[in-house]
Amino acid sequence: MRAAIIRKHGPLDAVSVEDMPEPEPSEHEVVLDVRAAALNHLDIWVREGRPGLEVDMPRIIGTDAAGTIAELGPRVHGMEEGDNVVLYPGLNCGCCEFCIKGEHSKCTRFGIMGVQRDGTFAEKVVVPASNVVPVPDNLDMLDAAALPVAYLTAWRMLFSRAELLPGDTVLIHGIGGGVAIAALQLSVMAGAKAIVTSSSDEKLERAGDLGAAHGINYRTCDDVAAEATQLTGGRGVDVAVDAVGADTWPADLSALRKGGTVVNCGVTAGAEARTNLHQLYWNHLSALGSTLGSKGEFRQFLRYSVYARRPAVWLYPPYHT
Ligand SMILES: [Zn+2]
Numbered sequence: 001m002r003a004a005i006i007r008k009h010g011p012l013d014a015v016s017v018e019d020m021p022e023p024e025p026s027e028h029e030v031v032l033d034v035r036a037a038a039l040n041h042l043d044i045w046v047r048e049g050r051p052g053l054e055v056d057m058p059r060i061i062g063t064d065a066a067g068t069i070a071e072l073g074p075r076v077h078g079m080e081e082g083d084n085v086v087l088y089p090g091l092n093c094g095c096c097e098f099c100i101k102g103e104h105s106k107c108t109r110f111g112i113m114g115v116q117r118d119g120t121f122a123e124k125v126v127v128p129a130s131n132v133v134p135v136p137d138n139l140d141m142l143d144a145a146a147l148p149v150a151y152l153t154a155w156r157m158l159f160s161r162a163e164l165l166p167g168d169t170v171l172i173h174g175i176g177g178g179v180a181i182a183a184l185q186l187s188v189m190a191g192a193k194a195i196v197t198s199s200s201d202e203k204l205e206r207a208g209d210l211g212a213a214h215g216i217n218y219r220t221c222d223d224v225a226a227e228a229t230q231l232t233g234g235r236g237v238d239v240a241v242d243a244v245g246a247d248t249w250p251a252d253l254s255a256l257r258k259g260g261t262v263v264n265c266g267v268t269a270g271a272e273a274r275t276n277l278h279q280l281y282w283n284h285l286s287a288l289g290s291t292l293g294s295k296g297e298f299r300q301f302l303r304y305s306v307y308a309r310r311p312a313v314w315l316y317p318p319y320h321t
Contacts, residue, residue, distance in 0.1 A: 003122035007058045009049030020060065023118070023126035025073035030129045032067030032085065036145035037120040040064060040178060041268070046115055055115055062121030063089045063114045066135055066144040076129040085132035086144040087120065088152075088298045089113040105156070105292040112292070133299055136306050147305070148298065150178035154186055155301040156293035157241055157263040162286075166191030168238035171228050171255050173197045173248045175207045175215070179265060183241045184210055189304075195228050195237065197248075225254035236260060246270035253279045253287075261286040 003020040025031050045053060046061055066086040069079060079085070092099050092107035099107050113119045113127070135144045157179075158164045170187045172180050175196040187194045188211035196212045198204050204215030214231050218224050228251075229236050236257030242248050245267030252262040253276055262285065279285065293301070 001123035003060045003118075004062065005058045005060050006047055006055075009047065009055075012047070014047055015061065020122065023124055025071055025076075025126050027073045027075040028129050029073045029126050030069050030076055030079065030132060031071040031124055031126045032065065032087070032132070033070045034065050034067040034120055034123060034125055035084075035141040036066050037062050038064035038146040038149075040149045042112070042149065043114065043121075053115065059114070060118035060120075060122050060125075061114045062119035062125075063112055064145050064148045065113075065120035065125060066141040067125070069132070070124065073129065079129065079132070079134075084135045084141065084144075086135050086139075086302070087113065087125075087127060087148060088131045088133060088295050089120075089148050090131075090292050090295075091116050091128075102294055102296050104294040110291070130295065133302055136302055138306050147302075149292070151182040151186070151305075152293040152298050152301055153179050153265050153290070154182035154241070155304075156297050157265055157290045158183060158186055158190070158239070160293065160297060161263045161288045161290045162239040162241075162261040164190055164192055164239050167193075169193045169195060169213075169232050171195050171197075171237040171240040171252065172212075173240075173242055173244045173252075174268075175212070176200065176203045177243055177268075179243045180241070181207075181210070184212055188212075192239075195231055197224055224248075225251040228255040232257070239263070242266075244269045246273040249273035250276065253285060256283065256285055258283045259285070261288060263288045263290050265290045 001022050002017055004015050004017050006014050023031055040063055042063055069081050069083045089112055090105055091111035092104040093109040096108040170192050172183050174180050175198045184194050193213045195214045196207045197216045197218050199219045207215055216224055216227050221227050237255050238260055240252035240262040242252050242264045243266035247269035
């Protein structure tokens with residue numbers, strides 16, 4: 001089969017498309033014919049290399065995919081060859097205290113496709129059977145492949161971690177990013193009001209088309225937190241969604257209302273952020289971290305996504321998974 005692999009970290013030409021042996025499933029695994037695979041910023045970090053991101057070489061890259069089951073391991077049940085499925089991209093041990101509780105992305109040995117094992121930019125990929133979920137009827141393979149990393153991450157941040165409620169206001173930074181766009185769409189679907197930021201008026205306009213209530217261009221706005229606060233009538237935002245890190249963290253804390261929650265899932269602008277602890281304790285703020293989501297949250301999100309293209313239907317996501 002053909003696959004995109006890296007043999008060392010480097011620029012784009014570190015990626016080569018080569019013939020690789022076809023994968024074979026072990027007892028509890030399935031082989032997928034990959035129909036669609038989506039790009040994430042993570043793919044660039046894997047290729048370039050980042051501190052703390054250990055990748056065994058050579059490695060087939062790629063994290064997201066949807067495909068058709070081509071082969072089942074002998075102890076797999078509940079699915080058949082020919083089923084169209086979307087991949088849960090997290091890897092977990094199955095036996096640590098968090099896996100036992102169903103909190104898969106907290107697994108003490110948590111990993112991700114394309115990093116800790118061969119990924120999805122290939123004609124075939126082998127994965128644990130517990131990592132595939134049927135593609136909802138309303139989604140085609142292209143759409144399904146684009147969902148897992150970005151939308152599951154945003155889902156967990158908004159609903160499991162921050163417990164976003166209808167009528168809440170959510171501040172979302174860097175609206176061009178995948179998690180940010182997912183957070184915008186999910187917030188709007190849940191009946192929340194979204195304030196988004198970007199350096200691009202074009203991206204802000206597009207976010208408006210997707211349902212953002214307000215856009216702030218941080219290149220031309222002197223004080224993003226003050227602007228966001230003003231847009232809530234002086235109250236402050238209920239939730240801040242942050243995948244940026246050092247550049248936006250101080251504004252998150254300043255923009256939150258008393259009792260508000262900031263959730264971070266990434267540090268594209270740096271991991272060492274300034275925190276005003278007075279704001280934290282005096283305003284009873286919650287500062288939370290989040291990575292991907294569990295297999296239960298993934299299934300819950302996919303069920304919920306069935307309603308995404310029915311604008312007349314409003315459905316509030318329950319918190320239990
Ligand atoms: Zn585990």
